[in-house]
Amino acid sequence: MNKAIIRTLQAIFTIAILIWVFHSPEKRVQMMSGIGHAHLKWLLIGLPVALAGEAANITRWQILMRVQGVWMSWPRAIMLFFVGLFFNMFMPGYTGGDFARLYYLMREFPDKKKEAVLTVVMDRLIGFLALIVMAVLTTTFRWNWLQRTPQAAVLLWVLILVMIGFVVVTTASFAIGGFKLFHRLPEHFPFRDRLVETSEAYTLFAKSKKSLLYAFLLSFPVLFSFYGAFYCTGRALGAGVSALDMLSIMPIVTAIISIPVTPGGIGFRESLLQILLNDLCNVSMGLGVLISLLGGAYFMLFGVVGGILYLFYSPKQHSRWRVMQDEVQRAHEQWE
Numbered sequence: 235m236n237k238a239i240i241r242t243l244q245a246i247f248t249i250a251i252l253i254w255v256f257h258s259p260e261k262r263v264q265m266m267s268g269i270g271h272a273h274l275k276w277l278l279i280g281l282p283v284a285l286a287g288e289a290a291n292i293t294r295w296q297i298l299m300r301v302q303g304v305w306m307s308w309p310r311a312i313m314l315f316f317v318g319l320f321f322n323m324f325m326p327g328y329t330g331g332d333f334a335r336l337y338y339l340m341r342e343f344p345d346k347k348k349e350a351v352l353t354v355v356m357d358r359l360i361g362f363l364a365l366i367v368m369a370v371l372t373t374t375f376r377w378n379w380l381q382r383t384p385q386a387a388v389l390l391w392v393l394i395l396v397m398i399g400f401v402v403v404t405t406a407s408f409a410i411g412g413f414k415l416f417h418r419l420p421e422h423f424p425f426r427d428r429l430v431e432t433s434e435a436y437t438l439f440a441k442s443k444k445s446l447l448y449a450f451l452l453s454f455p456v457l458f459s460f461y462g463a464f465y466c467t468g469r470a471l472g473a474g475v476s477a478l479d480m481l482s483i484m485p486i487v488t489a490i491i492s493i494p495v496t497p498g499g500i501g502f503r504e505s506l507l508q509i510l511l512n513d514l515c516n517v518s519m520g521l522g523v524l525i526s527l528l529g530g531a532y533f534m535l536f537g538v539v540g541g542i543l544y545l546f547y548s549p550k551q552h553s554r555w556r557v558m559q560d561e562v563q564r565a566h567e568q569w570e
Contacts, residue, residue: 251501255508255523264520273470277528280466284532287459291315294452295357301442302349306342313543314338319533320540325494332358338547359404360446362492364453366397369485376482383513389506393486396493460488464507464529471525473517483510503530 256262292315299306306314314335322331332354339350373380373390381387461484468475487506491499508522517525 248501251505255501255504258519261518261520261523264518265524268471268521268524271472272528273472276466276470280463280470280529281532281535283459283466284463285459285536287456287463288315288319288536290452290455290459294360294449294456295353297445297449297452298353298356298360301445302346302353304339304343304346304349304353310342313547314342316536316540317544317547318540319537320544323534323537357449360449361453361456362400364450364457365485365488366400368454368457368481369393369397369489372482372485376478379514380482380486385509386513389486389490389510393489396489457488460484463532464525467525467528468511468517470528471521473511473515473521473525475511475515475517475525479515483507483514486510500530 292312295315296306296308296311299311317338318331318335320331321334325331325333336350336354339354340347343350373393380390461480462477464484465475465477465480468480487503487510490506491503504523504526507526508519511517511522511525512519
C-alpha cells in the first residue's frame with residue numbers, strides 16, 4: 235500500500251511538472267523556433283560525446299565487478315548496462331536503472347548476490363563522490379555567480395543540503411562498518427539495509443585501492459560527457475552558454491534529479507535547467523527546456539538501444555552457463 239501511494243504521488247508530480255513546463259504558449263513558440271534554427275553539426279557531435287561517458291561508466295562497473303570476483307564478458311556487461319538504461323527511462327530518479335541492473339546481475343550470478351549488490355552500491359557511491367568533488371570546485375569558484383537570483387540561490391542551497399546528506403550517510407555507514415554496529419541498529423531504522431550494504435562495500439573494496447582509484451578517476455569522464463552532451467545541444471541552438479557555465483550549472487541539476495521523484499528525471503530536469511539557464515545565462519525559458527530535452531534525448535536513445543537488446547537478453551541461460559563454469563573451475567582446483 236505504501237509503495238502504491240508513493241508511485242501515485244510520483245505520477246501526479248510528474249504530470250504536474252510537465253504541465254507547468256509546457257503550459258506557456260510563448261515557451262512552445264520559442265521551442266519551435268529553436269528547433270528550426272538548430273545546427274545539426276553540434277547535435278551530431280553531442281552523440282559521441284554522450285556515448286563516451288557511457289563507455290567510461292561500463293569500464294568503471296567492470297572494474298568494480300572484478301574486484302568482487304564477478305566476472306562477466308565485455309559484450310555481456312555492455313548489454314546488461316544498456317538494459318539498465320532502458321529501465322532508467324521508466325523508474326523514478328536518474329539512477330533508477332541501477333535497480334534493474336542489480337536485479338539481472340543477481341540472476342546472472344545467483345551464488346554471488348551479495349557481491350552483485352556491493353558492486354552497484356559502490357558504483358553509485360563513487361559516482362556521487364566525484365559529483366561532490368565537481369560541485370565543490372564549481373560552487374567555490376563561482377559562488378557569487380550561482381547566486382545571481384533568488385531562485386538560483388535556493389537551488390544552490392538544495393545542492394549543498396544534498397551533499398551534506400550524502401556525507402552524513404556515508405560517514406555513518408563507515409562508522410557502522412568500522413565499529414561493527416550492524417546488529418545494534420533497530421530493524422526499522424531508516425535506510426538500515428542501505429547503510430549495512432554500504433559499510434560492507436567499504437570493507438571489501440578497501441583491499442583494492444588501486445582499482446578504486448581507477449574507478450574514481452573514470453567517474454570524471456562520465457560527468458564531463460554528461461555535461462558535454464547538454465553543452466553541445468546549447469551550441470546547436472545558439473544559446474550562448476559557455477562550457478564553464480554549463481559545467482557550473484549541471485552539478486546542481488544532476489544532484490537534484492537523482493532524488494527519485496520523476497522517471498529518469500523527466501520534467502524535473504527541464505524545470506531546473508530552464509530556471510538556471512534563464513537566471514544565470516539569460517537563455518529564454520523555451521530554449522532552456524529545449525536544451526534539456528535534446529540533451530536528454532541522447533540518453534533516451536541509449537535507453538531505446540537497451541530496450542532492443544533486452545529482447546535478446548536471457549539471464550537464466552547465462553546464469554546456468556556461469557554456474558557450469560564455476561563448477562568446472564572448482565573441479566580443476568580440487569584436481570590440482
